Structure formats: C-alpha cells, structure tokens
Amino acid sequence: MKPHPDPARWAQIDRVLSAALDVPPNERDAFIASQSASDPSLGEAVRALLVAGDAPSIFDSDGAQVRDALLREVAGEWVANPVDAPSIPRFRIERELGRGGMGTVFLAARSDGEFEQLAAIKVLRRGVDTDDVLQRFRRERQILASLDHPNIARLLDGAATDDGRPYLAMEFIDGDPITSWCESRSLSPQEILALFRQICLAVEYAHQRLIVHRDIKPSNILVSASGTPKLLDFGIAKLLDDTAEGEGTPHTRTGHLYATPRYASPEQVRGDPITTGTDVYQLGVLLYRLLTGAHPIGNDDASLEQMRSAVLHGIDRAPSTVPGRAYLGGDLDAIVLKAVRVDANTRYGSVSAFREDIDRYLRGDAVTARDGARWYALRRSVRRNRNGVLLGAAGVLVLTLYTGSVRSYATRLEAEAERTATALAEAELESKRAQQTTDFLVSLFRASGDRQQVRADTISARTLLERGQLRVREELKDQPAVLAPLLGAIATASQQLGILGYINTFDDEITALRQAFGVNDRRVVAALRRQADVIRFERGFSAAASRYDAALQIMRADTAVEDSAVANTLHSLGDALVLAEQADSAAVVLRQTIALYEAAPAGMNVRQANTVRQSLARIYRRQAMPDSAEALYRDMLRESAMDSTSPMVLNDLATLLRQTGREEEAAAVYAQAYELSRRFFRPTDRNRGVLASNYAYALSQLKRDSAAIAVLDDEVSSRRLHYPPDHWLLGTAVGARALALQAAGRHDEAVAQNEERLSIFTTSLGATHPWTLNAQVDHATMLHAAGRSREAEQLLLRTLEAAPSIAQPSDRDRVVSGARAALVTLYESRGDRARANRYRDINTP
Numbered sequence: 001m002k003p004h005p006d007p008a009r010w011a012q013i014d015r016v017l018s019a020a021l022d023v024p025p026n027e028r029d030a031f032i033a034s035q036s037a038s039d040p041s042l043g044e045a046v047r048a049l050l051v052a053g054d055a056p057s058i059f060d061s062d063g064a065q066v067r068d069a070l071l072r073e074v075a076g077e078w079v080a081n082p083v084d085a086p087s088i089p090r091f092r093i094e095r096e097l098g099r100g101g102m103g104t105v106f107l108a109a110r111s112d113g114e115f116e117q118l119a120a121i122k123v124l125r126r127g128v129d130t131d132d133v134l135q136r137f138r139r140e141r142q143i144l145a146s147l148d149h150p151n152i153a154r155l156l157d158g159a160a161t162d163d164g165r166p167y168l169a170m171e172f173i174d175g176d177p178i179t180s181w182c183e184s185r186s187l188s189p190q191e192i193l194a195l196f197r198q199i200c201l202a203v204e205y206a207h208q209r210l211i212v213h214r215d216i217k218p219s220n221i222l223v224s225a226s227g228t229p230k231l232l233d234f235g236i237a238k239l240l241d242d243t244a245e246g247e248g249t250p251h252t253r254t255g256h257l258y259a260t261p262r263y264a265s266p267e268q269v270r271g272d273p274i275t276t277g278t279d280v281y282q283l284g285v286l287l288y289r290l291l292t293g294a295h296p297i298g299n300d301d302a303s304l305e306q307m308r309s310a311v312l313h314g315i316d317r318a319p320s321t322v323p324g325r326a327y328l329g330g331d332l333d334a335i336v337l338k339a340v341r342v343d344a345n346t347r348y349g350s351v352s353a354f355r356e357d358i359d360r361y362l363r364g365d366a367v368t369a370r371d372g373a374r375w376y377a378l379r380r381s382v383r384r385n386r387n388g389v390l391l392g393a394a395g396v397l398v399l400t401l402y403t404g405s406v407r408s409y410a411t412r413l414e415a416e417a418e419r420t421a422t423a424l425a426e427a428e429l430e431s432k433r434a435q436q437t438t439d440f441l442v443s444l445f446r447a448s449g450d451r452q453q454v455r456a457d458t459i460s461a462r463t464l465l466e467r468g469q470l471r472v473r474e475e476l477k478d479q480p481a482v483l484a485p486l487l488g489a490i491a492t493a494s495q496q497l498g499i500l501g502y503i504n505t506f507d508d509e510i511t512a513l514r515q516a517f518g519v520n521d522r523r524v525v526a527a528l529r530r531q532a533d534v535i536r537f538e539r540g541f542s543a544a545a546s547r548y549d550a551a552l553q554i555m556r557a558d559t560a561v562e563d564s565a566v567a568n569t570l571h572s573l574g575d576a577l578v579l580a581e582q583a584d585s586a587a588v589v590l591r592q593t594i595a596l597y598e599a600a601p602a603g604m605n606v607r608q609a610n611t612v613r614q615s616l617a618r619i620y621r622r623q624a625m626p627d628s629a630e631a632l633y634r635d636m637l638r639e640s641a642m643d644s645t646s647p648m649v650l651n652d653l654a655t656l657l658r659q660t661g662r663e664e665e666a667a668a669v670y671a672q673a674y675e676l677s678r679r680f681f682r683p684t685d686r687n688r689g690v691l692a693s694n695y696a697y698a699l700s701q702l703k704r705d706s707a708a709i710a711v712l713d714d715e716v717s718s719r720r721l722h723y724p725p726d727h728w729l730l731g732t733a734v735g736a737r738a739l740a741l742q743a744a745g746r747h748d749e750a751v752a753q754n755e756e757r758l759s760i761f762t763t764s765l766g767a768t769h770p771w772t773l774n775a776q777v778d779h780a781t782m783l784h785a786a787g788r789s790r791e792a793e794q795l796l797l798r799t800l801e802a803a804p805s806i807a808q809p810s811d812r813d814r815v816v817s818g819a820r821a822a823l824v825t826l827y828e829s830r831g832d833r834a835r836a837n838r839y840r841d842i843n844t845p
Contacts, residue, residue: 016046027305086123086161091169107172118172119156124165143211143234144168148682151202153230158721173230175222182290189332192290193358195229200283200355202231207276207351214274216282217263218289261307262295266342269311277344280354284339291332292322296340314342331361334369469505484512488527495534503543506531520558525551529569541580542808548573567596575615581810583622590615610636614649626660644680647673651691658698667702670695683718686729693736705744712737731760735775738782747786754779768802770811777818784826796823
C-alpha cells in the first residue's frame with residue numbers, strides 16, 4: 001500500500017484535477033500550468049493522475065469514478081467496495097447519484113419507519129477532510145439551513161456518518177435539468193419566462209440573506225414532473241459579508257475559478273470580487289440558453305481560452321440572431337443582453353429588477369432594458385390597445401379635413417406618451433430606492449477600518465444591527481421612502497435574533513411609510529400586516545391584534561380592496577384575539593370572517609373553512625364547551641385529506657382530550673400529529689417543535705419517560721443545527737427536555753439542562769420576559785427536587801419581585817401563581833406551615 005500523502009496536499013491536487021476535467025483535453029495542459037505556476041510539482045502530480053487513468057471528460061459517464069479511484073489509490077485508501085456507501089442514522093442508502101470534488105451523493109430512504117421520505121445525501125469523501133474542505137462543507141450546511149423557499153432544495157438533516165464523515169441530507173428532487181425539461185415540451189417563450197421567473201424569485205430570496213449562488217447553470221436547476229423548478233448546490237455560494245471570513249479561505253483565494261467556465265461571469269474570470277451581479281449574469285446566460293437552445297459564447301467544443309475571451313469581450317450575439325429564433329427580436333433581445341453585460345454596473349441592478357422587466361414583458365408593458373425611448377413607450381401603449389387605436393385612426397382618416405380634430409388626437413397621443421414616460425420614471429425611482437436599500441445593507445458588512453477589527457465587529461449580528469439602526473436614522477432621515485424598508489428589515493432581523501426593542505423599530509417604519517406615501521397607502525397596510533404576523537409569532541398577541549385592526553380600518557375605507565383580502569386580515573385578527581384570551585371579541589370577528597368567505601362568488605374552500613373552525617374551536621375550549629370544540633375538530637379531520645394543516649388540528653384535539661382527562665387517547669393523537677409534522681413541516685417550522693414538546697409531555701404524563709426524552713433529543717439536535725446557540729427557539733426545546741428529565745427523576749441532569757434554557761432566554765428575551773421568569777419557576781422546582789431548596793427559595797422570591805414588570809396580565813398571573821405554588825410546596829416540605837399559608841392565598845401581598 002502506498003504511503004498517505006499530506007491531506008492538505010491531496011485536497012490541493014483534487015481541486016486542480018477536478019477543474020482540469022472540466023476543460024477540453026487539448027486545453028488541459030495549459031490550464032494545469034496556469035494553476036501550478038508557482039508550484040510545478042502540483043502540476044506534475046495532476047498530469048500523472050490524468051495519464052495513469054487516461055481520464056475521460058467528466059461529461060463521460062465513468063469519468064468521475066476513474067478520478068476518484070485514482071485519488072483513493074494515491075491516498076492508499078483503495079477499498080473493495082468502490083461505492084463506499086456510508087451508514088447514516090435513520091436513512092438507508094439506495095444507490096449512488098453522482099460524485100464531485102468533495103464527496104459523493106447518494107439516494108437514500110428513511111429507515112426508521114416514521115414516514116416515507118427520499119433524500120439526496122452528500123457525504124464528505126475520506127481523506128479530503130482538511131480544514132479548508134471541512135470549512136466549505138460546514139459553510140454549505142449553514143447556508144442551506146438558512147434557506148426556506150419553495151424553489152430551493154431544502155436541507156433535511158446534517159450530522160456525521162457512523163464512521164465520522166460529515167454529511168448533508170437534502171430534499172431529493174426527482175426531475176430533469178431545466179434545459180431538458182423545456183426542450184422536451186417545446187415550451188413557448190412566454191412559458192419559458194414564467195418558469196424562469198420562479199428561479200429568479202429563489203435567487204432573490206438568497207440575495208436578501210446576503211448569499212450569492214455563483215454557479216447557476218442548467219444542471220443545478222431541476223424541474224419536477226409537476227413543473228416546479230428547484231435551485232440546487234450552494235456548495236460554492238458566498239456570503240456578501242466577506243469581512244467575516246478569514247484571509248485566504250478556500251472559496252475566496254485568487255487563482256481558482258470556483259464556477260463552471262461556460263457560465264462564469266466576467267468578474268469570476270478576472271478574479272474580481274463577487275457580488276449579486278454575478279448571479280444576474282449567470283441567469284442571463286441561462287435565459288439565453290433556454291430561449292434559443294444555444295449557448296451565447298459558442299458550441300460545446302469551445303476551448304477554455306475561447307470561453308474566457310468571449311466572456312471578457314462581451315456577448316453581442318443577440319438571441320434573435322440564432323437560426324430560427326428571429327421572433328425573439330426586440331424586447332427579449334434587450335432584456336437578455338442587458339443581463340449579460342461585461343460591466344456589472346450596467347447590468348440589471350438586482351435580480352429583482354431583472355425579473356420585474358420580464359414581468360413587464362409578459363404583461364405587454366414597456367421594459368426598462370430599452371432605455372430612453374419615449375416613442376418606444378408609446379408604441380408599447382399602442383400595441384396594448386391595438387383595437388382602440390385602430391378605431392381611433394379610422395376616425396382620424398374620416399376627419400382629416402378637420403384640423404381641430406387632428407390636433408386633438410395628436411394631443412391625446414402626446415398625453416398618453418407623457419403618462420407612459422411618467423410611469424417609467426416612477427418605476428425607475430422605485431428601482432433606485434430598492435438599489436439604495438440593497439447597497440446600504442451590503443455596506444454595513446463593508447465598514448472601513450482595520451480588517452481584523454471589522455471582522456471582530458461584524459461577527460456580532462447585534463453589533464451590526466445596532467450600528468445599522470444609528471446609521472439609517474441619521475443618514476436617511478430626509479428620505480422616508482428609503483428609510484422605511486430598511487427599518488423593517490432591521491426590525492425583522494432583530495426579532496429573528498431575539499433582540500429586544502424591534503417593535504419600536506416597526507413603529508418607526510410605519511411613521512416613515514406614512515410620511516412618504518400617505519396614511520392610507522397600501523404599503524402601510526402591507527407593513528402593518530407583516531409586522532402583526534411577526535409580533536404574533538413572538539406571542540405579543542395584543543400588540544399584533546392592534547396592528548391587524550389598524551390595517552383593517554384602512555382596507556375597509558378602500559373600495560378597491562377585495563373582500564377576500566379583508567376576510568384574511570379579519571381571520572388573523574380573530575386568531576390574535578383568541579391567543580390574547582379575548583374570546584368574546586374573537587368570536588365576533590371570526591363570525592364576520594365566515595360571513596365574508598361564504599359571500600364570496602366561489603364560496604369558501606375546505607382549507608379556509610377549517611382554519612376558521614379551528615379558531616372557533618379554541619374559543620369553545622376557553623369558554624368551557626369541550627363537546628362543541630371536539631365536534632369541530634372531528635369534522636375538520638373527516639372533511640379533508642391529511643395535509644399540512646392536519647398536524648395542528650390533531651394537536652388541538654389532543655390537547656382538548658388531555659384537558660378532559662383522556663390521557664391515553666391524547667397521547668395517540670399527539671403521536672399522529674408529531675409524525676405528520678415531520679412529514680409536512682420543515683425543521684425550522686416552530687409548530688414542529690411545539691408538537692414534539694406536546695407529544696413528549698403526554699408521554700411523560702403516562703410515565704413513558706425514555707420515549708419522551710428520545711423525542712426531545714431529536715428536536716434539540718435539530719434546533720442546534722438550524723439556530724444560533726442563544727436563539728430562544730433552541731431554548732424552548734432545551735427546556736422541554738429538562739422537564740422530561742425532571743419527570744423521569746433525573747434531577748441533577750434536569751438542573752444542568754435548564755440552566756442552559758435560562759441562559760438562552762435571558763440573553764435572547766431578557767431577564768424579565770415571562771418565558772424567562774417561568775423558566776426560573778421550573779428551575780426552582782428542579783433545584784428543590786435535587787436537594788438544593790435554599791437556592792430554590794431565593795430564586796422564587798426574586799421571580800416574584802420581577803413579576804410586576806410583565807405587561808400582559810395573563811402572563812403576569814401565570815408567573816405569580818406558579819412561583820407561589822412552588823413556594824407553598826417548598827415550605828410545606830420543611831414543615832413551615834405559616835409561610836406556606838402566606839403564599840397559598842394568591843391575594844396575599
């Protein structure tokens with residue numbers, strides 16, 4: 001067996017070899033020389049591997065297998081099974097799907113029997129686990145975990161195989177590359193654009209999270225049989241926050257082209273900094289390919305140097321010049337050629353602007369790619385209103401002798417042109433505002449000064465957002481239209497990170513919107529609804545209800561607003577009132593919701609009916625009408641097939657059963673809800689965590705402690721993967737596990753686990769938040785059970801001192817009653833009846 005080479009050296013050889021196999025054979029030697037100019041032995045090793053295996057192109061079916069076999073031989077790791085299928089918890093490997101520079105991708109199926117699910121599992125190959133490669137692999141996992149979009153393949157899980165290799169379990173997309181899918185169906189340009197814009201939406205979503213894909217190409221976009229495109233492989237994606245990266249990280253080194261050459265942007269070819277403009281360019285190349293069936297820089301036999309030269313020279317071959325594609329001339333030529341300009345500053349300013357121009361084309365409106373053409377705008381207006389213009393023209397011909405009529409007609413044409421030009425100017429202004437917003441957000445990550453100091457500063461999201469708050473308020477105080485969306489973005493980010501004070505920032509966003517657009521503008525309505533959704537998620541139910549109500553007042557005064565939109569907002573208001581324990585008001589609102597849905601021309605569909613019924617059932621539960629509530633839940637489950645709404649209906653039914661003493665039945669229903677949640681909900685869906693906690697609690701009540709702890713072990717592990725260590729959603733899962741340990745009599749373990757919960761809540765929510773204080777009550781109970789009653793007593797007394805600061809009466813009462821009950825138990829265990837009696841009466845001061 002050959003000796004193992006240095007792992008870092010092998011990873012270096014692997015990277016150059018992988019890239020060389022992308023290059024036509026007659027260009028490989030020059031490419032290898034360019035990659036190893038300062039290290040001739042690197043080039044010699046790569047050439048030796050190519051010669052030894054007579055390696056084919058990676059486009060050949062066996063190319064990747066030959067390469068990997070050679071690399072394993074060099075590393076002394078040749079094994080009898082070339083597939084090297086790993087053992088992964090909860091998954092059964094079915095077959096190999098493909099191989100890449102870092103690892104192998106397998107098709108796998110769930111093996112734990114909970115539900116059926118296929119996954120594409122990417123496993124890091126043995127021997128390449130250098131620091132650089134592991135950093136890229138971890139980065140891919142973090143990026144995927146942060147993305148939740150219907151057109152992006154989602155991350156299901158991520159950990160280590162039984163032999164210690166990192167892996168990612170991703171959604172398996174059973175589909176074809178977008179080019180094959182379009183060609184096999186002979187789609188029209190309009191159909192292609194409708195599909196393409198979905199990919200744009202996915203890339204926009206990534207850009208909003210400061211992630212640039214950098215490798216958009218047909219093989220990274222699969223379309224399912226139902227026609228849903230999915231963007232794959234963020235393996236070389238880059239965060240715009242490059243100040244948070246160390247010097248020389250593998251994906252930012254100069255001299256390496258981390259992209260597919262045929263789809264690389266000019267800045268990638270030159271080695272310049274990567275921005276969102278890179279994805280704009282690659283999307284433009286992709287659209288060219290979809291519309292014409294040809295690549296804009298030539299055929300597949302083009303050499304690497306020819307490709308580089310063509311990219312840097314610029315694409316001037318319009319789509320309409322491709323044989324048989326003359327019908328693409330005009331707007332589509334302009335749109336595609338603007339997206340692929342060499343100078344990123346002259347491309348579309350964002351993917352959003354690119355997509356919006358496509359939307360204009362599909363509507364028949366003037367596109368911004370055809371700049372400065374007043375008469376062009378007029379022609380588009382004439383084309384949209386062809387029949388009316390023809391009739392008008394006929395009238396003019398009949399009345400040609402009447403000059404007054406001719407002048408009137410000309411005036412009307414000019415007015416139409418002016419209106420169109422004004423609309424274009426407004427659209428351009430909106431685009432500039434959006435670009436200002438994007439530029440400002442990116443600039444927060446590019447502060448001037450010493451690089452190491454900047455890096456240390458930007459590692460803290462809190463520091464970043466606090467700096468952003470100060471800057472936007474000072475620099476943009478005279479530009480409310482730009483200030484408003486920035487405040488909204490900062491407030492939302494603050495909420496997601498558990499930073500206090502975001503509601504005040506939301507208030508300032510509304511103030512800026514009203515200053516910029518007026519108090520009854522629809523943008524104010526949209527902001528109020530979005531804010532209410534965020535605040536409700538954080539359990540600020542009364543504050544959320546007030547925002548829904550404010551949005552409703554504006555909507556009802558606008559006769560153009562559809563009843564369905566009003567009904568949806570009413571329903572949200574009703575839910576918030578239910579959760580705020582204002583049952584009577586909620587019932588009135590929900591009855592209004594049902595009346596609006598039933599009055600709609602198409603009637604009320606099953607999903608809408610069930611969501612309203614679910615809210616009403618919650619009211620019945622609070623009004624001590626369990627039979628009415630149960631009947632509604634059973635009706636909902638009978639009338640609809642099991643879908644993504646079913647887990648929460650089952651959860652509510654199980655809670656009702658538990659409250660009425662039917663513990664065994666409740667546990668069985670919780671189990672069904674939990675299993676469905678793992679099928680329908682993403683790991684980051686908060687409801688999935690709620691169901692896991694409720695199911696575990698039901699198991700604990702039935703003394704099935706091991707099963708309860710196992711459920712929560714999975715949930716805690718999942719949240720550690722998807723959330724930062726001080727996020728409150730991780731704290732809730734940790735707290736549920738602590739309570740399960742307590743129920744199992746494992747008191748010392750429960751105390752240690754709950755200490756983490758308390759630390760998380762104190763950091764993310766604040767020391768006097770009701771959740772933090774409730775966690776203190778639980779902690780005191782655990783301390784007392786572990787024989788540390790003095791610590792428990794002091795903690796409960798501090799909790800009672802802090803409770804008056806809680807704003808919500810129901811939350812305050814819950815904390816106070818819990819702390820008093822715990823003190824009664826503690827004092828009674830000591831035989832101190834006087835103190836126990838003092839705290840037994842909740843009205844005693």
